Amino acid sequence: MPEQPSNLRPTSFDYAVIRVVPAVERGEFINAGVILFCRTRRFLDACVELNRPRLAALAPAGFDIDVAVEHLALIPAIARGAGPIGALPLADRFHWLTAPRSTVIQPSVIHCGRCVDPAEALEKLMDAMVR
Numbered sequence: 527m528p529e530q531p532s533n534l535r536p537t538s539f540d541y542a543v544i545r546v547v548p549a550v551e552r553g554e555f556i557n558a559g560v561i562l563f564c565r566t567r568r569f570l571d572a573c574v575e576l577n578r579p580r581l582a583a584l585a586p587a588g589f590d591i592d593v594a595v596e597h598l599a600l601i602p603a604i605a606r607g608a609g610p611i612g613a614l615p616l617a618d619r620f621h622w623l624t625a626p627r628s629t630v631i632q633p634s635v636i637h638c639g640r641c642v643d644p645a646e647a648l649e650k651l652m653d654a655m656v657r
Contacts, residue, residue: 532566536640539564539647542624542633543655544574544601546594548585550628556580557656558598561605561633562648563620569644570616572605572623573652574598597631 544559558581559574576598581591604611604623611622624633641647 537566540636542636545632548589554584560651564644567644570605572602
């Protein structure tokens with residue numbers, strides 16, 4: 527059996543789900559995005575989609591959803607190379623984005639998977655975890 531080209535063979539990736547925690551002391555959250563890193567494909571990207579009505583249902587009075595949206599928008603920008611953090615190598619950028627935080631925007635623990643196309647895997651994770 528002939529060997530498949532390396533870009534057609536499944537490879538491993540790491541990902542974290544981005545959560546919005548409007549009242550940190552309550553621990554309730556909604557998933558708002560995914561960050562995916564595939565070292566062998568030299569791929570790092572993130573996608574965010576905030577369900578405003580769901581967040582509004584959890585958010586305490588005075589919580590500014592627009593500020594959360596602004597902060598979420600920075601995650602894909604940094605993953606794609608924006609700003610000083612965007613100048614870091616892909617692996618360092620991924621680890622910076624997924625470092626544990628006790629703020630309103632938090633990454634989940636890092637999970638792993640296998641795929642042929644990391645961009646497609648990111649979309650599938652968004653469908654399964656966020657949408």
